[in-house]
Amino acid sequence: MPITAITGAASGIGAALSKQLRDAGHTVIGIDRAGSDVTADLSTVDGRQSAVEQVLAASNGVLDHVVLCAGLGVTAPNSGLIVAVNYFGVSELLDGLSEALSKGTNPSAVVVGSVASVQPGANELPMVEAMLSGDFEAAVASANDAANPSQAYAGSKYAVTAYVRRKVHDWAKMGVRVNVLAPGVVETPLYKASTEDPTYGEATKNFVAPLGRGSKPEEAANVIRFLLSDQASFIHGTVLFADGGMDAMIRPGKF
Template sequence: MSVIAITGSASGIGAALKELLARAGHTVIGIDRGQADIEADLSTPGGRETAVAAVLDRCGGVLDGLVCCAGVGVTAANSGLVVAVNYFGVSALLDGLAEALSRGQQPAAVIVGSIAATQPGAAELPMVEAMLAGDEARAIELAEQQGQTHLAYAGSKYAVTCLARRNVVDWAGRGVRLNVVAPGAVETPLLQASKADPRYGESTRRFVAPLGRGSEPREVAEAIAFLLGPQASFIHGSVLFVDGGMDALMRAKTF
């Protein structure tokens, strides 16, 4: 069976996915700050290097799947942390593990993005250009100047979605499919923290999809597992919304 690495494996979507894949017989390498096979802080260059090196050691340089699920939300301590984890924590793992993936069997990678990437104005945030240019110091500086974690979150998820779509030719040349899953509200500790936050609680509680509820982590995990598997063999560079219809509600004429 496949060997698949998952960042953010200790809770939420990552934990649900790890359980789902392990139950199906896959070997899963979990990465998180704690309670994981590999403990690493993806907010720092050193932590990312540690994670990449440890994954390569465990998989022997051959990896069949990668899911970049680790992320922080609007209740993060500061906007710079959001950018560091949500964008650079992803781009470093993709770069560092691309060669190992190219040696895998029907390899695929999935980035967990967000419906927040479609937030009006996200594409025009100056921090987005800095992220896509790979300038972490400048991106963090611009995010801190903006000073609003919800904008940093939207910008980071927009940028990481662009990153995936910009790399379709390069990754196809390696024989690796790369896609994005964009959840809406998911019943995770991250969402609960947002609901309890005095700044964002009311708007978070009002963010209800047409299906009338938030998703369970397992429901997003099932979509990710599909994109990793052979049934999705011709899906590449796509964004799959797993949001209960929220994107369609908000952007009926844009797709």
């Protein structure tokens, strides 16, 4: 019976995935701010460390899968929180749980990124360099100095994608695959809050994929289950866009 840890397990993609995996016989260790197996605030250093410690205790130090779904969008109270959760809530948990994963059976990890990671200029934001160098305070400060929260969101999703791709050799040596799911619009509470935001609501509602709709959380969960499975046994360090055609629409000549 696989043991799978999932952040953001109380809602959205994380909740859908948790249900699917439990129904498939997995032991799921859910992580969220409330309403889950492990209660932790991933926006803080102490919260992230506590999450790692609680998951290791609950799993007896052995994990088969880790999925990082937790994330904040443009409606977060400040941009620093977006960076704290979306980047450090991924990188520090993956680092902290990597040894437990290396002891699992056909172990793999999936990070939920975003089509926003390919937004022009996201890779050039000063906060990205701070994130990738592991400087939490500088990254948060840089995000809070940014012009708008959308930059922090795109920058954090770019940085976490780059983090995963830079780890392909280290994780392969441990026998662990790691990949990124890049969704577009997913009809979650986070997306609903974005559509109601007075600043970004209209733009969010007007950003429609060629398929003409957003995806359901269950659809994103289906893709994650594939990436975790033996069917994806030679997929490693890949960014899989499950975005209804958004990336192709925005960047038809790049892939």
